[in-house]
Amino acid sequence: MPRWFVAVLAAPPAVFLVVFYAAPFLTLLARGVVVDEVGDVLGRRRTWEVAWFTTWQATASTVLTLVVGIAPAYVVARFRFVGRRLLLGLLTAVFVLPTVVMGAAFSALLPASLDRSIWAILAAHVVFNLAVVVRTVGAVWERLPPDLEAAAATLGASPWRVLREVTLPLLRPALTAAGAIVFLFTFTSFGVIRILGTAARPTLEVEIWRRATQLGEIGPAAVLAIIQLVALGVVVGWSTYSQRRHSLAIAMRPATVTLRAARRARRRRERILVGLTATATAAVVTVPLLALVERSMRSDDGYSLRAWRTLGDAEVRRGISVSVDPLGSLVRSIQTAAWATALAVGIGAVAALAIAAAGRLGRALDTGLMLPIGTSAVTIGFGMLITFDTPPIDWRAEWWIVPVGHALVAVPFVVRVTLGVLRALDPELIDAAATLGASPTRAWREITLPNLWRPLVVGAGLAAAISLGEFGATSFLSRSGQETMPIAIERLLGRTGTVIQAQGYALAVMLAAATIAIVLAVDVTGDITGDVSGRRGRRRQKSKAAHARGR
């Protein structure tokens, strides 16, 4: 590709990144590092209470998730059984659900007395993040030779001591990695807390939102955002350091030995253990979703489809109307997702082409486009809100600001998937086409282009799923009367009235179904992509799909 053309390709994504990510981020920093403001915020007792609650609920969630996840991780890693793949699929499906849906599911499941308690929050966090522990720890456990444990047993170690002296020390890097991810997710928990928490006990993320949008305290909110940023940096740094220190176990298994550790359960005790663990895990992740469906059909006089039938009716009962229009939010979400997807795919595609063709500058663009994944959605939304607020760039009321925010989060996924396929393409194919008389443009059209549509379809699916479930940034950017589904769900569940709440649950059911359907479709398409990009690309993509939630 000629250099000028690469520059032309790279320009739109670069401009997009600078205007909608870098500028808002810097504006936020500038608002947050004002000495007086910082001193004021740090001097308030409330700040420390919020920071303390954020930290301890994240720590408790992480420890609980690790404890609960260890048994299913063991069973999945060590045994082949009927429904094993289904169980893993279920866990992943729950993991990619929008945060608001997860909050709604536990709000539906738990009795009113527990609904807005810390127990509801912890339970939701554990179920939500179980997949992280089971997959991360299970993958390492699967590679751990069972004979290592057998050797310990022949040396006189009881099963309990084998676990303590051999298995757990070797799983430690995986446990640390999984723990760090769960901690990051729960420390920045927003959607779940907005639904299950109370005003008295918010996380930093929720407090930023409350100060900025409910109380209009932009400065203090910006300071909190920076405190959160620093805390996250510390956690990421610590986990990277700790994993490097304990990395010996990774090199433990020589690649040449392809011993299949997993087997059928032989002993009766093993069969009971496998059966019980698998069933319990499946129940833990499905019951909240079933509760969601059940509550959507509950009305004052038994079960009915009334909530579903009246979705289009803003007036729930004669004279009682809610300011939220459920059916309208559905339509708006679909429109928003369509625009966000188009934008993300367009920008992601040209960015991937430019990155693949350019050298060092390409890598810079690649890194830059990845940054929004590492930034909390609330920070992104907040930054945009306070940057585009003065004429001539007062864009807060523009209809396209929400899709732009969603696209910002979705572009990295499109880029990764597309780049994977582009890099897997054998450059000699282009050479071969040239020797057969194809001009460079023609060769590109004949060889590269036909291979691009699949990653772009996958990327589009991911972008749509992200946009449909996005709650953090949207909380800042959406206007009243212009709610997307997640916003509408949160509003509806916050009201009293069985039918109104049932409508919220009905919306959550639809959102959950749509997300799971899209992710399943992406998974199937990803399978077909395997013949171009190889297995590597597919696996990467999967973890991306898993990453897509949280926003």
Place this chain on the structure above:
Amino acid sequence: MLEVGEVTVAFDGTTVLDHVSISVAEREVVALLGPSGSGKSTLLRVIAGLLVPDAGTVAVDGTDVSALATHLRRVGMVFQDEQLFPHRDVAANIGFGLKMAGTAAPARARRVAELLDLVGLAGFGHRRVTELSGGEAKRVALARSLAPEPLVLLLDEPLTGLDRELHDRLEGEVAAVLRSTGITAVWVTHDRDEADAVADRIITLS
């Protein structure tokens, strides 16, 4: 010292061991010879209690241990690919069994030094097991399984994966160590010459 009676094992309908009985006297080293797939390793796993047979009994030192868990049987095992614990150094690997038995640290250190001497690795205690050569790893594995003084020692193709020269040298050394400790041992191999060289008696599985 070791009595295996009528052991039968089937995996998914395929019979691997069909009413196999063997008997090993005290201080005897028996070679278990047979082609791959003849169930030699499976038999060792049954003796160690790592695999529950479909039928049959195992007795050690006159006691029926069939219902006993592995860690209570006092049967040691040298694994084919050593299975040294990668997160512990050489001394901690060798001392593992003593630690499980509740031996105090000073006594443990003495015994570990003794065993390092026995296998010709004096001074290797603080090495990481991931940095050992193939032959050194085999010796550490042998020392580790001897440390808690098992009643019976099982060796599952302990010399596979070594080049010819090292194989022959270790063959002599390991056999000498077994003799000097006077342990009862079952040595699994598919190599007729190795069996002839190390064992008092050869049992062939087919």
